[in-house]
Amino acid sequence: MTEVSVRQTQLTINHQVDRAFTSSETGWQLVSGGITVATPSSLLLQCCAPVPLRNVALGKPSRSSSEFSSDFLPQRANDGVFTQPSNIFHSLANDTLxxxxxxxxxxxxxxxVALMPRLVTYGTRFEDIEIRTGLTYVLGPDFSTYTLLALFPGPSPNPVTWVTTNLTVPVLGRYITVRRMAAPGEPLEVSELMVYSRT
Structure with a gap:
């Protein structure tokens, strides 16, 4: 039920005749004066519970500046598999950006956002990893017009685990970018990227 329909429901209830009424089916009570009293099983409480966060990046189309081989394609970074060391996205080693x-x-x-670095070895490659989002398509490699969501200075945790950022102010976005901003010479490696939204 949307916020608008919740308000409409409340208005409908609050403008009923001044009488006492109890609904065992929905759990709400209408008492004298048209005031709605919520109970633990109230429909009004249930419909207004927060929508849980979900990973909206799972299985979505992806692309990259380069690929180490056909075994390390960009779609490995958001396929939901993050416990297998060989299931990663891996750019070319000589890719400067x-x-x-x-x-x-x-x-x-x-x-x-949550990012799982490469599971084994090469933790120092996880350096100055930047995640941004934007609403319009940008070819790359310059994504500076996008909003910065997270910057992970690295190296990756030991043992390797998720690095996460909870945004204090939610950001509207469609295109998600991950870049290795450190000096050239090492590849970008991502086991999994998760992007969380309630919409």
């Missing part, structure tokens, strides 16, 4: 782009397909209000 390596990046990964995921197209969410629609605009989402982004509230958090």
């Amino acid at each position: 390596p990046f990964l782009v995921i197209d969410l397909g629609l605009e989402y209000v982004i509230e958090a």
